[in-house]
Amino acid sequence: MKSMNYIKVEFPSSSVNESFARNVAGCFAAQLDPTLEELGDIKTAVSEAVTNCIVHAYPDKLGVVLMKARILPENTLEIVVKDKGVGIADINKAREPMFTTGGDERSGMGFTIMESFMDKVKVRSTAGKGTTVTMRRRIICRKQVK
Amino acid sequence: MKVFCEKKNGRMRILLSGELDHNVARGVMSSIDALIDENLPRECILDMGGLSFMDSSGIAVILRTNKHMTDVGGRTWVENCEGQALRVLDAAGIDRVVKVYSK
Ligand SMILES: Nc1ncnc2c1ncn2[C@@H]1O[C@H](COP(=O)(O)OP(=O)(O)OP(=O)(O)O)[C@@H](O)[C@H]1O
Ligand SMILES: [Mg+2]
Numbered sequence: 729m730k731s732m733n734y735i736k737v738e739f740p741s742s743s744v745n746e747s748f749a750r751n752v753a754g755c756f757a758a759q760l761d762p763t764l765e766e767l768g769d770i771k772t773a774v775s776e777a778v779t780n781c782i783v784h785a786y787p788d789k790l791g792v793v794l795m796k797a798r799i800l801p802e803n804t805l806e807i808v809v810k811d812k813g814v815g816i817a818d819i820n821k822a823r824e825p826m827f828t829t830g831g832d833e834r835s836g837m838g839f840t841i842m843e844s845f846m847d848k849v850k851v852r853s854t855a856g857k858g859t860t861v862t863m864r865r866r867i868i869c870r871k872q873v874k
Numbered sequence: 875m876k877v878f879c880e881k882k883n884g885r886m887r888i889l890l891s892g893e894l895d896h897n898v899a900r901g902v903m904s905s906i907d908a909l910i911d912e913n914l915p916r917e918c919i920l921d922m923g924g925l926s927f928m929d930s931s932g933i934a935v936i937l938r939t940n941k942h943m944t945d946v947g948g949r950t951w952v953e954n955c956e957g958q959a960l961r962v963l964d965a966a967g968i969d970r971v972v973k974v975y976s977k
Pocket of ligand 1: 776780781783784785786811813814815816822823827828829830833834835836837838839840859930931934
């Protein structure tokens, strides 16, 4: 059996790293031969998760963001975005559309977008300790044309 | 990320191009705010045809522009949205608040 590939990337919660993180995830996902639309979905979900670390987890300081990605069986991509920031007190409430603690600079649609673009989104969080978002997306296998 | 503006007969078209994410959203918002305050248009079109990427930060930009335009007695809508950016707007259901016209 082919061993499953993975990456781990760590970076400070500086907003210039948003595009870096989604592009790294997109490059890693490319080995699953996604369509442009699937690639766009993955990059968008990563952008949402990483931006949340930068905006909410570390509101007035720089902290560490860890992004992991790996290939699972059945052409599935898993992405984990983890911070050690303020945490989320009520996860169900946070996942509701339009719920935001970010004022009028945010729309409260980040989790809604992650949920609609990925097959599975799991959020684990402890107030004061940090948040881990785990997302999975199966990439449709297309027939190779030779 | 670039913000251009075309004006004709009380209608202002704001052309956004590049990647619209949190890193650039604040700058885009203040450019649009300044353009509205300076020109006081009756209609403000957000032309998203040039965007290669947009996340929820773009939704906040649209909602804020809509609010600002309502405050000055005008209207806003989105034009030329396609691909990834259109999927984001669809997932968020923004059409209920601001009209979105695709390419
Ligand atoms: N990593 C995190 N650390 C702490 N709080 C978080 C984190 N991620 C999300 N939250 C909380 O969950 C809320 C909802 O997040 P979501 O991404 O759905 O919306 P938003 O970030 O507020 O707005 P948008 O993503 O549309 O710009 C946030 O306002 C914040 O209170
Ligand atoms: Mg968010």
